[in-house]
Amino acid sequence: MKHVTLPPWRLLRGVFNARLSDYLYDRTGNDDDRDDDDEERGMDVDGDGGDGDTNLERRINDLVRIALFTEQRRIPLRRDEITKKVLAPHNRLFNRVFAEAQNRLRDTFGMELVELPSRAGLDQGEGAGAAAEDELAEARKATGMKKKSAASGSKSYILRSTLNSTLIGIAAQTDENILEEEAADLPSDDDSDLDSGDDEDERPPRSYGSIISWSHTEQVGSLGILYVILALILVHGRVLPESDLRSFLRQLHLPANGSPVHFSTSSTLRSLSVDNYLHLLWRQQYLERRIVGEANKPGGNKRMRATQAPKDDENSNQMYEWRWGPRAVCEVGEQKIAEFVAEFMVDGGDADDEEDNNRGNRNRRQAVKEERAKKMVTGIEKAAGGRLSAIS
Numbered sequence: 001m002k003h004v005t006l007p008p009w010r011l012l013r014g015v016f017n018a019r020l021s022d023y024l025y026d027r028t029g030n031d032d033d034r035d036d037d038d039e040e041r042g043m044d045v046d047g048d049g050g051d052g053d054t055n056l057e058r059r060i061n062d063l064v065r066i067a068l069f070t071e072q073r074r075i076p077l078r079r080d081e082i083t084k085k086v087l088a089p090h091n092r093l094f095n096r097v098f099a100e101a102q103n104r105l106r107d108t109f110g111m112e113l114v115e116l117p118s119r120a121g122l123d124q125g126e127g128a129g130a131a132a133e134d135e136l137a138e139a140r141k142a143t144g145m146k147k148k149s150a151a152s153g154s155k156s157y158i159l160r161s162t163l164n165s166t167l168i169g170i171a172a173q174t175d176e177n178i179l180e181e182e183a184a185d186l187p188s189d190d191d192s193d194l195d196s197g198d199d200e201d202e203r204p205p206r207s208y209g210s211i212i213s214w215s216h217t218e219q220v221g222s223l224g225i226l227y228v229i230l231a232l233i234l235v236h237g238r239v240l241p242e243s244d245l246r247s248f249l250r251q252l253h254l255p256a257n258g259s260p261v262h263f264s265t266s267s268t269l270r271s272l273s274v275d276n277y278l279h280l281l282w283r284q285q286y287l288e289r290r291i292v293g294e295a296n297k298p299g300g301n302k303r304m305r306a307t308q309a310p311k312d313d314e315n316s317n318q319m320y321e322w323r324w325g326p327r328a329v330c331e332v333g334e335q336k337i338a339e340f341v342a343e344f345m346v347d348g349g350d351a352d353d354e355e356d357n358n359r360g361n362r363n364r365r366q367a368v369k370e371e372r373a374k375k376m377v378t379g380i381e382k383a384a385g386g387r388l389s390a391i392s
Contacts, residue, residue, distance in 0.1 A: 056093070056096075059086050059090075059097050060097050060101050063082060063101040066086065067105065067113055071111075074284045076116055077113070077157045078155060078156050079094075079156070079157070082094070110163045111159045111160060111161055113160075114157060114159075114160050115153050115154065115156065116153075116158060116285065116327060116330055117329060117330070118153060118154040119326075121152035121153070122326060158330065160331055160391070171211040172208075172212050174208060175209050175210065178210065179207055182208070182209055221261075222261050225254070226281060226328075227332070227340060229245070229249075229287070230324060230337050231340070234338065235341075235383045237383065239321050240321060241292070241321050245322055254274055255274070256273070259272055259273050261273070261274065261277040282325070284325075285326050285328075286327050287323070287324065290320065291319065292321050329389065330391060333390050333391035334384065334388040334390070335388045335390040336391070338380040338381065338384075339373070341376070341380060342376035342377050342380070343373060346373045
């Protein structure tokens, strides 16, 4: 039998996938048998016996597993779900189990659970500028009053990457060896008509030649559309009327009719209409859609259920507006979106840098670019109406 040596990048992906499978599929046997055993034996809450330690370990693994499952569906994990599916009947173990699960998520998967802010918490951040926040902090310090935080948390959690951005940048760089091997695994361009332009056409995966395999992700293109929408909302004072958003999307060749939002072949979705895509972003809590003036009414901050969310209302007489949702605040952050816009605007059209072999000229151009990008971020901050928030 011929011995095959896998390249390091394939081994890295294989190890990660194997580790992921350990948590996504029960390593301890059948789920029903496990639940029956738990009911019969109970749990040693104080951890005096080995049986209690085993049950605690299972609960930690269960929390890791349910967190991975809910994130795959891009829906928040609610605390009452954790209590019901992981901890019951030992609810007071929440802090201990949560802390241990966090350590495993960070050490194994490079992710962590973060609590989404409530709508009231987001409104407080949007309504107060940098100066107002500083004055409020000084007033609390002088009077000894503590900031009320009860309403700021939603008791819902999402998974967020903890990988260093520099590491992600290195892993996303194209490597010729990886590019060659990935290209051999992908279907030939002759097998599909890429120029048909039909919205319903299946988009074959592309080869990027990086350790982070964008070829197998579900939503590279749709994620780019999301970032553009978030940027448009941000530079319009954090609130964008429905009609304006539709107008901008049409200018970007994303009309209301058809299915212009495409996903990769690894996704269960091939394409979506603009209405359905915006509804998907609302359901995943990247965006918030409100009736104009709703925030000023009693109970206006209450989030509707997914079945109540309005769709396909471009021709409706009701006036709507779009804002950032809690997931976008925690996962992306206003500062990063501003930097994304500045980098795109500053780097666009400068193809002469690659042809210029003079190192001094390249350095000067780079310094000019950085200065222009800095000024652009400052301008975006002013357009947003206050200090840009960064993910914490």
